[in-house]
Amino acid sequence: MDEDFVVVFRDTDYIFLAYNSNRVCVLTSDKTATHLPVTEINPVRSLHSILRKYMTEIFGSDLPPHRPQGILNTELKTSEPSGSHDGVCLTLLVPIRKPLEEVPLIDKYSWVELPKQLGEDLLNRMAKNMIVPLNVIR
Numbered sequence: 001m002d003e004d005f006v007v008v009f010r011d012t013d014y015i016f017l018a019y020n021s022n023r024v025c026v027l028t029s030d031k032t033a034t035h036l037p038v039t040e041i042n043p044v045r046s047l048h049s050i051l052r053k054y055m056t057e058i059f060g061s062d063l064p065p066h067r068p069q070g071i072l073n074t075e076l077k078t079s080e081p082s083g084s085h086d087g088v089c090l091t092l093l094v095p096i097r098k099p100l101e102e103v104p105l106i107d108k109y110s111w112v113e114l115p116k117q118l119g120e121d122l123l124n125r126m127a128k129n130m131i132v133p134l135n136v137i138r
Contacts, residue, residue, distance in 0.1 A: 016066075017093060017096065018095075018099070018100035019119065024114045025111040026112055026122075027112075028109065029109055030108045031108045034112070036091075041090070058109055059103065059104065060106055062104070065098055066096050067095060067097065068093075069093040069095055070133040070134050071092060072092065072131050073091035074088060074089070074091070093126065
């Protein structure tokens, strides 16, 4: 007998990126331990609407100029017994187009400067065809 395989989109990691010619920084959440901001994916809402709502929680109603660059990474979590906690985690790259000093943050978030090589590697991933793009369909 064949088993049905169902993948649930569990959550999304966001890499909010701020950079200039000297440094590259990512936004981290400090709620419990330092980690990338994470939110659950709602299957009836688009990634863009989820991102906008989540960014409002982080930055307040005055969102900084940004453009979701695309999906940088996907992870599949499987479980035993099969199907009990299966899911996919997407990592989205979202560059902020404003100096980080001018971006107000709400509680428990901070910018962390990346080591030079890691920052350069991440910026190189923003080139065309290096990540899965996100397009808004209206």
